[in-house]
Amino acid sequence: MSGAQRLDWVSRSATALHGDVIVPGDKSVSHRSMMLSAIADGNSHIRGFLEGEDTRATAAVLAQLGVRIEAPSAGERIVHGVGLDGLRGSNQPLDCGNAGTGMRLLAGLFAGQAFDSILVGDESLSKRPMRRVTEPLAKMGAQIDAQDGLPPLHVRGGRKLHGIRYELPVASAQVKSALLLAGLYAEGSTEIIEPHPTRDYTERMLQAFGWPIEFSPGRAKLEGGHRLRATDVVVPADFSSAAFFLVAASVLPGSLLRLPAVGLNPRRTGLLEALRLMGADIRIENQGESGGEAVGDLVVRHTALHGIELPEALVPDMIDEFPALFVAAAIAKGRTVVRGAAELRVKESDRIASMAVGLRALGVRIEETPDGAIIDGGAIGGGTVESHGDHRIAMSFAVAGLVAREAVTIRDCANVATSFPGFLELANDCGFALG
Ligand SMILES: O=C(O)C1=C[C@@H](OP(=O)(O)O)[C@@H](O)[C@H](O)C1
Numbered sequence: 380m381s382g383a384q385r386l387d388w389v390s391r392s393a394t395a396l397h398g399d400v401i402v403p404g405d406k407s408v409s410h411r412s413m414m415l416s417a418i419a420d421g422n423s424h425i426r427g428f429l430e431g432e433d434t435r436a437t438a439a440v441l442a443q444l445g446v447r448i449e450a451p452s453a454g455e456r457i458v459h460g461v462g463l464d465g466l467r468g469s470n471q472p473l474d475c476g477n478a479g480t481g482m483r484l485l486a487g488l489f490a491g492q493a494f495d496s497i498l499v500g501d502e503s504l505s506k507r508p509m510r511r512v513t514e515p516l517a518k519m520g521a522q523i524d525a526q527d528g529l530p531p532l533h534v535r536g537g538r539k540l541h542g543i544r545y546e547l548p549v550a551s552a553q554v555k556s557a558l559l560l561a562g563l564y565a566e567g568s569t570e571i572i573e574p575h576p577t578r579d580y581t582e583r584m585l586q587a588f589g590w591p592i593e594f595s596p597g598r599a600k601l602e603g604g605h606r607l608r609a610t611d612v613v614v615p616a617d618f619s620s621a622a623f624f625l626v627a628a629s630v631l632p633g634s635l636l637r638l639p640a641v642g643l644n645p646r647r648t649g650l651l652e653a654l655r656l657m658g659a660d661i662r663i664e665n666q667g668e669s670g671g672e673a674v675g676d677l678v679v680r681h682t683a684l685h686g687i688e689l690p691e692a693l694v695p696d697m698i699d700e701f702p703a704l705f706v707a708a709a710i711a712k713g714r715t716v717v718r719g720a721a722e723l724r725v726k727e728s729d730r731i732a733s734m735a736v737g738l739r740a741l742g743v744r745i746e747e748t749p750d751g752a753i754i755d756g757g758a759i760g761g762g763t764v765e766s767h768g769d770h771r772i773a774m775s776f777a778v779a780g781l782v783a784r785e786a787v788t789i790r791d792c793a794n795v796a797t798s799f800p801g802f803l804e805l806a807n808d809c810g811f812a813l814g
């Protein structure tokens with residue numbers, strides 16, 4: 380995030396990780412729960428809401444547009460829905476912070492409003508491609524102005540939207556969700572076809588709020604002209620946050636961790652499969668359902684990992700877990716090859732480049748390819764690495780430091796608060812030596 384908040388961490392080798400680690404609420408589900416509650420009729424109660432900067436930015440944008448949001452306790456929100464057409468325009472820019480999910484979904488939601496909105500973001504978000512949403516939204520009749528396809532986005536109000544059938548060129552739940560949210564305001568039906576199924580939280584949550592929607596893996600279809608009914612939402616723990624602990628306990632000898640009640644939507648758990656292919660010992664216990672989502676306790680024990688050729692089909696199901704996977708690969712015995720993951724280059728940082736530069740600084744042999752990397756595992760040395768303003772890069776190098784021969788200094792870690800407030804404390808509570 381901003382230069383004024385620069386915060387460096389040092390991660391040192393530790394003996395073993397033990398205990399229960401309760402990770403915070405899911406970021407994707409939290410964003411969506413706030414957006415749908417805001418435009419529903421009636422009051423929705425959200426539990427497990429992620430108190431991260433990304434999801435709080437989404438809540439602040441909706442509050443700026445006239446939605447009353449109460450926060451009776453941490454992770455709890457009561458959202459007084461204003462109905463589908465109840466948002467009121469603001470003459471101030473709407474700040475999405477660091478959140479690609481926030482900006483892209485809100486662009487879809489605001490495309491059908493009567494008022495203009497200007498969506499802005501921080502330095503990292505200001506470099507992220509927005510044509511993937513502005514172009515298909517324009518096909519629906521929206522007008523969104525951007526310079527070279529980058530934020531700020533000026534979403535023009537008062538446009539009449541119509542549904543489209545759209546085949547996504549890249550697997551992206553954010554693009555799919557932006558179009559579905561615009562589809563609520565469109566005449567006729569909006570149908571999205573995906574090249575590979577992506578997380579279906581928007582579809583499930585629309586259904587929970589009473590909007591008729593057809594969906595199956597890789598396809599979703601809805602029509603305009605209905606209403607959303609307020610409902611209660613229980614947000615599961617975020618698998619992407621759990622991921623750092625899955626890798627940490629897998630690579631550090633003697634470790635045994637339990638991560639209770641983690642969301643296990645199959646479109647999110649690709650890393651579980653990848654780590655198991657590498658030899659990891661991760662079990663699921665107490666499997667059940669919470670708020671319509673599969674949840675379970677993840678129990679992870681140290682085992683020696685070996686390199687793999689990552690099956691490309693797993694890529695969309697673990698799209699946010701590659702920085703953590705790269706660390707596992709750097710420690711595993713043998714070579715790991717990742718292909719088909721070019722999307723990593725347009726996240727909060729270019730995650731292939733950020734990891735390659737950082738791992739090389741720690742003495743790891745890694746070769747970048749346009750859509751992945753080839754990593755030769757072995758010992759990790761110490762050194763200094765940059766987070767590149769990217770929360771997942773920062774946390775991944777904190778994991779690398781656990782097994783490094785010397786201390787690993789990670790520059791600029793304040794951004795961790797975007798998705799995982801309290802990471803440092805939780806990590807140290809289970810045995811990290813991070814400060
Ligand atoms: O829909 C979502 O909540 C998300 C979708 C993914 O992005 P893409 O849609 O760009 O793949 C993911 O990387 C992001 O962290 C959250």
Ligand SMILES: C=C(OP(=O)(O)O)C(=O)O
Pocket residue numbers: 433477478479480481699726727771798
């Ligand atoms: C890519 C991510 O989020 P977003 O696109 O919302 O910034 C992430 O959290 O890894």
